[in-house]
Amino acid sequence: MEFITYEQDGFVGIVTINRPKALNALNSQVLEEIEATFDAIDLENTRAVVLTGAGEKSFVAGADIGEMSTLTKAEGEAFGKKGNDVFRKIETFPIPVIAAINGFALGGGCEISMSCDIRICSDNAVFGQPEVGLGITPGFGGTQRLARLVGAGMAKQMIYSARNIKADEAYRIGLVNAVYTQEELLPQAKKLAATIAANAPIAVRNCKKAINDGLEVDMDAAIVIEEKLFGDCFETEDQKAGMGNFLEKDKEKKLKVVPFQNK
Ligand code: CAA
Numbered sequence: 001m002e003f004i005t006y007e008q009d010g011f012v013g014i015v016t017i018n019r020p021k022a023l024n025a026l027n028s029q030v031l032e033e034i035e036a037t038f039d040a041i042d043l044e045n046t047r048a049v050v051l052t053g054a055g056e057k058s059f060v061a062g063a064d065i066g067e068m069s070t071l072t073k074a075e076g077e078a079f080g081k082k083g084n085d086v087f088r089k090i091e092t093f094p095i096p097v098i099a100a101i102n103g104f105a106l107g108g109g110c111e112i113s114m115s116c117d118i119r120i121c122s123d124n125a126v127f128g129q130p131e132v133g134l135g136i137t138p139g140f141g142g143t144q145r146l147a148r149l150v151g152a153g154m155a156k157q158m159i160y161s162a163r164n165i166k167a168d169e170a171y172r173i174g175l176v177n178a179v180y181t182q183e184e185l186l187p188q189a190k191k192l193a194a195t196i197a198a199n200a201p202i203a204v205r206n207c208k209k210a211i212n213d214g215l216e217v218d219m220d221a222a223i224v225i226e227e228k229l230f231g232d233c234f235e236t237e238d239q240k241a242g243m244g245n246f247l248e249k250d251k252e253k254k255l256k257v258v259p260f261q262n263k
Contacts, residue, residue, distance in 0.1 A: 004033040006040075011047040011197035012190060018054035023061035026108045028082065035086045043094060047197035047204065050189045051090070051116055052100040056182060059101040059125065060109030063140060076139070083108060083140035087115035092212065094205050096196055100189035101125045102182065106164065111138060114145035117208065118192070119176040121167050122185040127175060128164030150175055200238035
């Protein structure tokens, strides 16, 4: 891998996009390496992933403008599909992915963060979909996920105006869940990931699937999805251990981390 580093910290995987010369912009190779990195994550021993950018200035400054500048219509569509396929892989990845946004999250950078389950950022983060200023539309899911996350009105304003917003505004409109200092961001992301990883892993995976799949259908179909995934949990050791601890009324045991099974 030239542009991606992967680190395993207990049950937490940390994926870092590392192309500092271009502020971590996404060219084809970076996209392919992100996909290969996620494909290689050991899902037996990993329960949450943190995605971040190398350096102090940028999370991801967008899709690579140099690479896009000479694309034909067909090539443009194929490039969009390439990004969309990778981001969809992140969105539907079996375990939660937390974006730790440490600076510019523009265009494809904002878009990759929106394919993650949770977004937290540093106080120097800048978000935006500047594509119409470059003569294109957002092409890695921005027209779809931004509207779903912050509402159609705010998404349309950001996308049509190509105006960037700072961390505090991203927090106000619900694009990020929390803002930290630059020093605090990664430790906080790892802490959140570790908190998730301490819970029953099958239950957490089922929650992700229930929320994601349920949002794509009407409420009658959505609650059936939930019922099925809820029922599945009753076949797990985690459910027996977790509820058994509670019913034993033993404070020590209640607080003890149960030896969760992973699949
Ligand atoms: N693609 C390719 N290279 C990029 C890049 C991008 N998206 N963003 C930054 N870079 C490169 C710059 O060309 C520059 O390279 P050189 O040193 O070789 O000249 C290097 O990164 C540093 O950038 P700047 O000198 O511009 O740094 P700055 O601090 O002055 O500005 C910035 C930072 C505001 C983020 C500015 O770089 C910028 O506006 N970048 C482009 C942001 C953008 O428009 N992103 C959306 C791309 S379109 C897209 O993503 C489409 C899609 O939906 C799929």
